[in-house]
Amino acid sequence: MTHADMWEGDLLQDDPPEEPRLTVVPARPDGLLPEDFWSSRPILQHIRGYAHAAGCSGDVLMHSCLARLSGMLPHNIQALSGIGGRASLNLFVATVGGPGAGKSTGASLNRGLLPSKDPEFRDGLPVGSGEGIAEAFMGTVEEETGEVRRSRGGAETPVMRRVRKQVRHNAFFYIDEGQILAKLGERSGSTLGETLRRAAVGETLGQTNASEERTRYIEAGTYSLGLLIGFQPATALPVLADSSTGTPQRFLWGWAEDPAIPDVPPASPGPLPDLDCLRSRWDPLDITFPQRVREMLWRERVLRNRGELHVPELDGHAGLIKVKVSALLALLDGRYVVAEADWELAEVMWESSCAVRDSLLARAHREAEAAKEQQEEAKLKAELRAHQAKNDDDDTVQRIAIRAREFARKGSGQTLGAFRKSLASRDRPHAVRAIDRAEAEGWVFMEDGCLCFKT
Known part of the structure; x- marks a missing residue:
């Protein structure tokens, strides 16, 4: 082993140099x-x-x-x-x-x-x-x-x-x-x-x-x-x-x-x-x-x-x-x-008092603005959720309306009750709205309580 190799090995074994410590001085x-x-x-x-x-x-x-x-x-x-x-x-x-x-x-x-x-x-x-x-x-x-x-x-x-x-x-x-x-x-x-x-x-x-x-x-x-x-x-x-x-x-x-x-x-x-x-x-x-x-x-x-x-x-x-x-x-x-000096010291204490008071009022303003932003953000999220829920609901109704068309295509005499039973339990609350959608699309019509396919 050469002297250079030994020197390099020593370097590798030494602890890495400490990073300089930062002294954090709190804000006055x-x-x-x-x-x-x-x-x-x-x-x-x-x-x-x-x-x-x-x-x-x-x-x-x-x-x-x-x-x-x-x-x-x-x-x-x-x-x-x-x-x-x-x-x-x-x-x-x-x-x-x-x-x-x-x-x-x-x-x-x-x-x-x-x-x-x-x-x-x-x-x-x-x-x-x-x-x-x-x-x-x-x-x-x-x-x-x-x-x-x-x-x-x-x-x-x-x-x-x-x-x-x-x-x-x-x-x-x-x-x-x-x-x-x-x-x-x-x-x-x-x-x-x-x-x-x-x-x-x-x-x-x-x-x-x-x-x-x-x-x-x-x-x-x-x-x-x-x-x-x-x-x-x-x-x-x-x-x-x-x-x-x-x-x-x-x-x-x-x-x-x-x-x-x-x-x-x-x-x-x-x-x-x-x-x-x-x-x-x-x-x-x-x-x-x-x-x-x-x-x-x-x-x-x-x-x-x-x-x-x-x-x-x-x-x-x-x-x-x-x-x-x-x-x-x-x-x-x-x-x-x-004395004048007493008055000057009293003015210093008053100015300090005003600074404390104004700092508290500034904090109140910041907290009020933050609360307002949170309220606005919460309102926006609620509106987005409502919009998304409406879109999801529309998609569900559209999907069930297509199913109503296929159900009616099987033949006349298909009752609304039979159609509702054919649906998954989660879809049954949307059955009436889905049939209305299918009727509006011109796919089906109701006659004597039965769902009929419109050719």
Whole structure:
């Protein structure tokens, strides 16, 4: 064996070279908060770091943190933006992702990131009805009736009575699966949708009933409420489709996924430092805004009310949402005055929210088009089957008509019953139509109930 043969044999025995591996980078969905947002402030980096330390989406925790904070604030902290008086900071957020995407994890992390020291704070309540939302703030207390009870010794004791009234001012609600919201709203007589829309802007909640135990009254401006809902893409679409009621416009939307979660978990930065805005206060406190923002909001309001500015239906609450978000961002940063930078960050969150919302609407459009195509294809197939069946049926009738001609050719006196018996069972239902066809062709005629050959 030559050296060349040995070299060639070695080549044949060696393993073939490995093909280069392709790294598949998942597409980044439109609507994720950009890196510039996170790097703009230490506290935002803190929130994202806390989420990543638990393998959770930074976007989810950011959105849920703002909603939770809005429910924990003293109710007399409100925004004064120059339009519509004092505005509630109640914030509703919706996070969207598939099963197991970490929507509920973000809600539970919230409690560790932003713990509450208020024993009366209603934390993470489920939503079952509009009445239940108002009930979260209700309780029973004893009040003096104005009457006194005298003892034998002459001592006077005020007569007390138990009264149901508002006893709490703070609540955070969480719905793990948004489909429940749509189902609850479909119930006959449900007040859930209306209650949520009122709660989003801090309006009066509750209802008056004949019985005192069923009466609930939560006055406007006397409560703080945050709401977090987790949606799968398909379950979010019915809520977005309900834009005529004004419900989806009241939500800030965000994705539950986060491509920036690191492979190795970073150290957790721990809970947020105590926020000054969460301490109890009795006097009203107004969050103020830059003059430019106030003028812009006023100008938009005037143009809309004059009918000179058309705003898409789903953007109807854009200004109010940005007012709430910028105020909450300022409070997170320890300030009671909204800066231009707060407003810019709020605009980033709003633009991201719109991108998430528009992606869902685009998906709905694609699914509707696909469903329409399937319906059209199914209709076409049905028509083809019907046409083919008609052709097959015509062929069958023609074949039996020829058989009727041959049957009649055998001689007169051939009855219809005899002809039918001569056919295979599958052909017998077509016997009468076949004879009609044979008559039309001029092959046979009927006389006295008998099939006769026409010569």
